[in-house]
Amino acid sequence: MVSGDKSFSIGCSGRGVRSSSRDNPITMVEHSIDQQFRMVKESGVFDYIARLPSRSNLGEYQTAMHKYDLRVEQPTWYYLLGRDEALLLDNLLICREVGVKHHNIMTFTHHADGHALTDGEVVDHYLKTYDFGMSHGVEPSFEVHVNMWTEQFKRVLQVAKQVRSRGVPFNFTMDYSHVNFKIGNDVELELSGIRADVESGQLLIDPFEADSLCDQWLGDGIVRLVQFRTAAPNQGPNIWSRNEDGSPTRGIQYPITRPLPGEWHSPWHAYLLEPSKHVIRKTLAHHLHEESSRLRCITTEMIDMPDYGMGARYNLFEQNVEAAKFIRKTWQQSCALHLAGLLEP
Structure with a gap:
């Protein structure tokens, strides 16, 4: 960490504060709120826990926050327009009540009536959310995520431009795992509407490329929050889990450390972590070099749920601890190189 x-x-x-193992696979069953706070605090590598309290457990969160001197920040929730407007406003009020400064928002691609949201509808949604949130001291930030309007990656900067034309900053949460797992996967690239652009070289999504999508988002000054989940390029589905309707999952989480025998369903190769790690390197280098950087939080997102860690036998919380250690080590190295004049932006 640095000052200023x-x-x-x-x-x-x-969603990642879980002590799982070969004998205790990852499920949706969570530890108590008190135990989650204790684990995060005792790890010594985190500044906050990212989870949105509900009205029913708000008191438990407030008690745990005080007991462990650990704040809640960057909580995430998902919203379906035409159904969840009141829920969104109340969640922003909950954020205010517990001192949260940034609420991470995922908005589904489609409206409750079935139509796909237009850019204009997303802009209007953002502006209304921003006005209400900021009036209560809570910044909204819209996340790139599968099944949300942002899965059409090219829309992000289009919407950001329209929002800023109204004199309002666009706050963006960059979780590049939702891009990295699509590298080399024609079906996934098609779902994002970018297959032709990627094949022609007009759009680069590999973060090792200059002027990749990662560089564009960072360079546009919209990145406010970051979520760090390691995901391998062209990663196969999570075969140890199924969606609620029985359909196959996607694969958007790759263990950050070598799993022990029986902890993971597929061969593991360290080099497949590099695109995910390089996004963090680029993000921190950009943050150091650019006065325009607006980065405020990075949340580790090794989580449960079907597309991610559900059914795996590795220790889910330790995956997050290792992710945090990587961020901190990278930051220290970046600062040292920056001071020596050796860090490239």
């Missing part, structure tokens, strides 16, 4: 406007916080997703 280059400081940022590192947190752990509440």
Whole structure:
């Protein structure tokens, strides 16, 4: 960490605070709120826990926050327009009540009536959310995520431009795992509407490429929050899990450390982590070099759920601890190289 406007916080997703093992595979059953806070605090590598309290457990969260001197920040929730407007406003009020400064928002691609949201509808949604949230001291930030309007990656900068034309900053949460797992996967690239652009070289999504999508988002100054989940290029589905309707999952989580025998369903190769790690390297280098950087939080997002860690036998929380250690080590190295004049932006 550094002082001044280059400081940022590192947190752990509440969905990843789970002591799983070969004998205790990852499920949706969570530890108590008190135990989650204790684990995050005792790890010594996190500044906050990222989970949104509900009205029913708000008191438990407030008690745990005080007991462990650990704040809640960058909580995430998902919203379906035409159904969840009141829920969104109430969640912003909950954020205010527990001192959250940034609410991470995922908005589904389609409206409750079935039509796909237009850019204009997303812009209007953002502006209304921003006005309400900021009036209560809570910044909204819209996340890139599968099944959400942002899965059409090219829309992000289009919407950001329209929002800023209204005199309002566009806050963006960059979770590049939702891009990295699509590298080399024609079906996934088609779902994002970018297969032709990628094949022609007009759009680069590999973060090792200059002027990749990662570089474009960073360079546009929209990145406010970051989520860090390691995901392998062209990763296969999570074969140890199924969606609620029985359909196959996607594969958007790759263990950050070598799994022990029986902990993971597929061969593991360290080099497949590099695109995910390079996004963090690029993000922190950009944050150090650019006065325009607006980065405030990085949350580790090794989580449960079918497309991610459900059914795996590795220790889910330790995956998040290792992810946080990587962020902190990379930051220290970046600062040292920056001071020596050796860090390239």
